[in-house]
Amino acid sequence: MAAALTTLDRLRKLRERMIARVRQVNKTTEGDVLSAGRHVQRVVEVAHHHIARLREVLAGPVGNEDSDLGRAIRSQSDHVRQHTASVGKAVAEHAAQVAAVAQQVRSITTAAREIERLNAAARVLSINARIEASRSSGSAVFGTIANEMQQLSKAIASANKTVCDLANAMEKSVPQLVRQNHTLAHVVEGYAVEARDRIDNVERRVAELRVAVSATLAESDNALAEIVKESHAALSKLQFQDVCAQGLLQIDGWVAEATRETALDLGVETDIPPVAHTSVTNDDVEVDRREAGEVMLF
């Protein structure tokens, strides 16, 4: 009887030591696994934060048509286009005015020729008056008319010469104005083409940048999904601790059962402390890796 009680007492002490040791090991592994879980959480949090910041920075200025940068570029482009069109219109108006001036100069020249023709007729009339004066033995009337006509003709000739000189000078200036206008038009057109090219280039670059931003953000989303997926994989692996802890504590259940059976065999009544791991069944904690993770919905 004494030997039996000693055996049962040894079994009880064995259980106490075993439970204490298992709990110590479980506590250590549990602490490490919780720490690993916190690291996993931190990785995901940092990734979330970083990608949210990336989205804020990239999507803000260029990510869409209504962004600040997009609006600024569009405004500047519109301004350059309007300015270029305005200068082009001014040059065209200038060309039209030069053409009108040229036409007016030609009219002046034509008018001067007509004046010259009329002056020639006046000179003829003056000569005729002088002839009539000589025929009428020096008629004072015809003599006076002849003198007045001659002076008028000279005055007209002098004025017409001034007009002709001016018309000639203007005829020489107009082609120069036309050349200058052509040069100006060429410069403006060159500037307009260059400005359009540059605007197109800027808009193309902005479009490329927008595509790149979109692609980068999509890559970031994929990276985040990958991080979360890997985090889930890590969480799945970290569950070994709970399975191990349950498995180790279940050994106590077996020893308790062996103690109860031994006491029965020896016919001894003894107080058997409750098992360390409570379970609805006495089945072994065995995880079939093929079925682990299986989800059944009813």
Next chain:
Amino acid sequence: MRRKPHGRFGRSRDSLSLNGIRIRPNPHPTMKKILVIDDSPTVRQQVGLALSQAGYQVLEAVDGVDAIGKVDASIAMLICDVNMPRMNGLEMLEKLRADARWKALPVVMLTTEGQPALIERAKKAGAKGWIIKPFKAELLVAAVQRLTA
């Protein structure tokens, strides 16, 4: 034997989708509350991390007694271990269903146990699902998304 042929989800380890449910970080968190009941702090943490990454708010209880005291109308779903001290998961489920307020509250058992008799008992008691540990986080999240949709 751990065979339960009906209602099974796909088990692809690499898959991020489940029966058409795409698993991605939720950009607009629903903040639905999920009560996770397990005596293991590591399991509570791992379930909590998986669900919080998917946009759920996670509450914790350490056993059936603790859970009964924490269930309220704001809880959208329970994820419950079976083997726990004081009150195991099946007892908690049966007690919960005895209260008319919680008859429709979705409860999924998360356990290392896989015996058909236990699964059947849980099903009869009103469990909506049974997940065998160690769980796959993406499948767990998909199950929660389906049951709380």
